[in-house]
Amino acid sequence: MSTYADAFAAGPNAAWLPELRKSAFDRFTALGFPTTRNEDWHFTSVTKIAERVFKPVKAGKNTLSTHDVEQLAGGESDWHRLVFVNGKFEKSLSNFAELPAEVTVATLQETLKESPEFVAERLGKLASFDAHPFTALNTAFAQDGVVIHVPRGVVVDAPLQIVHICDEKAAGASVHPRLLVVAEALSQFTIVENYVAVGTPSYFVNAVAEVEVGNGAIVNHYKVQRESTEAFHVGTVQVTQGKDSVYHSFSFATGAALSRTNVYTRMLGEGAEAKLNGLYLMDGTQHADHQTFVEHIAPNCASRELYKGILDGTSHGVFNGKVYVDPQAQKTDGKQTNHALLLSEGSRVDTKPQLEIFADDVKCTHGATVGKLDQVGLFYMKSRGINAESARALLTYAFAAEVLETIELDALRVQLEAHVFEHFVRQSQE
Numbered sequence: 001m002s003t004y005a006d007a008f009a010a011g012p013n014a015a016w017l018p019e020l021r022k023s024a025f026d027r028f029t030a031l032g033f034p035t036t037r038n039e040d041w042h043f044t045s046v047t048k049i050a051e052r053v054f055k056p057v058k059a060g061k062n063t064l065s066t067h068d069v070e071q072l073a074g075g076e077s078d079w080h081r082l083v084f085v086n087g088k089f090e091k092s093l094s095n096f097a098e099l100p101a102e103v104t105v106a107t108l109q110e111t112l113k114e115s116p117e118f119v120a121e122r123l124g125k126l127a128s129f130d131a132h133p134f135t136a137l138n139t140a141f142a143q144d145g146v147v148i149h150v151p152r153g154v155v156v157d158a159p160l161q162i163v164h165i166c167d168e169k170a171a172g173a174s175v176h177p178r179l180l181v182v183a184e185a186l187s188q189f190t191i192v193e194n195y196v197a198v199g200t201p202s203y204f205v206n207a208v209a210e211v212e213v214g215n216g217a218i219v220n221h222y223k224v225q226r227e228s229t230e231a232f233h234v235g236t237v238q239v240t241q242g243k244d245s246v247y248h249s250f251s252f253a254t255g256a257a258l259s260r261t262n263v264y265t266r267m268l269g270e271g272a273e274a275k276l277n278g279l280y281l282m283d284g285t286q287h288a289d290h291q292t293f294v295e296h297i298a299p300n301c302a303s304r305e306l307y308k309g310i311l312d313g314t315s316h317g318v319f320n321g322k323v324y325v326d327p328q329a330q331k332t333d334g335k336q337t338n339h340a341l342l343l344s345e346g347s348r349v350d351t352k353p354q355l356e357i358f359a360d361d362v363k364c365t366h367g368a369t370v371g372k373l374d375q376v377g378l379f380y381m382k383s384r385g386i387n388a389e390s391a392r393a394l395l396t397y398a399f400a401a402e403v404l405e406t407i408e409l410d411a412l413r414v415q416l417e418a419h420v421f422e423h424f425v426r427q428s429q430e
Contacts, residue, residue, distance in 0.1 A: 243269030
C-alpha cells in the first residue's frame with residue numbers, strides 16, 4: 001500500500017480533476033485490496049497483485065507499426081481505431097478521422113482541455129469507488145483514456161476499436177485506462193476493446209469504463225482480453241440504461257495469469273434490454289473471474305446472460321452473476337445461464353448465480369452447469385474415423401459456438417471463431 005502512496009504523492013500536481021483523484025485514493029487507502037473474506041471476492045485472491053510493486057510505465061519511444069497492431073488486435077480496414085501502447089496514446093497508429101462530424105471521440109487528456117465540464121459532470125458518477133477498491137485505484141491513477149460522445153439520433157455504422165498494447169517496457173508496471181461513453185437518445189454505436197501484449201511481460205492493467213445509454217439508444221460493447229499470460233487484468237464496466245435502450249456486452253478472455261471482469265448495468269428506464277454474454281478459455285495455472293450485476297429498477301425490462309468457460313490444466317474459473325429486481329420493476333423478464341466445461345482433472349470452476357426479487361409479477365430464471373466432454377459424442381465421432389484429438393477439439397469448439405453466435409459484429413465473430421478453433425486444434429496436437 002505504501003508503494004501506491006509514494007506513487008500518488010509523486011504524481012503531477014496538475015493532473016486531471018485533482019480533488020476526485022485525491023478522494024479516490026483516500027478511499028482506496030481506507031478499503032485496501034479485497035480479500036477472500038469479501039463475498040464478491042470469495043473465490044479470487046488478489047494477493048499476487050497486492051504483494052507486487054507495480055510502478056508507472058517509463059516513457060519510451062514506440063516501435064510498433066500499424067501492421068503490428070493489425071496482427072495483434074485484428075479488425076477491419078473500415079473500423080475507426082485508437083491505439084494506446086503501455087497506456088500512452090499513439091496518434092500515428094490511430095485512425096478515427098472518418099467518424100461522423102457530430103460524434104466526439106478524443107483522449108481523456110484532450111477532452112479535459114477542450115470540454116472539462118463534460119468530463120467533470122460524468123467521470124466517477126457511474127463507476128462509484130465507494131465500495132470498489134480497484135475502481136478507486138483507477139480513478140486515482142488514470143492519466144489517459146477515451147471519451148466518446150454520440151449525439152441524439154446519430155447512427156455510427158463502423159465500430160470504434162480501442163486497442164491497448166503492453167510490451168516489454170510495461171514489465172513491472174501498472175496501467176489504468178479509463179473509458180467514458182455517452183450515447184444520447186436514439187443513437188447507435190459499437191465499441192471493440194482489445195487488450196493484447198507483445199511477448200510475455202508481467203504487468204498490471206486496471207481498466208474502468210462508464211457507459212451511459214440514453215433513451216432508445218443501442219450500444220454494442222465488445223471486450224477482447226488477450227493479455228500476456230504473466231500479466232494481471234482487472235476490468236470494470238458500469239452502465240446505466242434509459243427507456244427502451246439496448247446494451248449488449250460480450251467479454252472474451254484467454255489471457256492473463258489472473259483476470260477479473262466486472263459488468264454492471266442499471267436499467268433505469270422502462271422497456272430497457274440488457275444482453276450480457278461471455279466466453280473464457282483458460283489453461284495452465286490461469287485464473288479468470290467474471291462477475292455480473294443486473295439491476296432491474298424500472299418495469300418491463302429484459303435481461304439475458306450467457307457465460308461459458310472452458311478450462312484445462314489446473315486453471316480456475318469463477319462466475320458470480322446477480323440479478324436484482326426492484327419492487328417497482330414489475331413485468332421484469334430475466335434469464336441467466338452459466339456453463340463450464342472441464343477438460344482436465346486439475347481444472348475447476350466455482351459458479352454462483354443469484355436472484356434477488358422484490359416484485360411479484362416477474363419472470364426470472366437462472367441455471368448453471370459444470371461438466372466434462374460428452375463421452376458418447378466422442379465415441380460416435382471416433383467410430384466415424386475421426387481421431388481422438390480432433391474429436392475432442394471439435395466437441396470443445398461446438399460447446400463454445402453457442403455463445404460466439406451472440407456476437408452481432410460479423411467480422412469480430414469470425415475472428416474469434418477462428419481463434420477459438422485454432423486454440424483447440426493446437427491444444428489437441430500438444
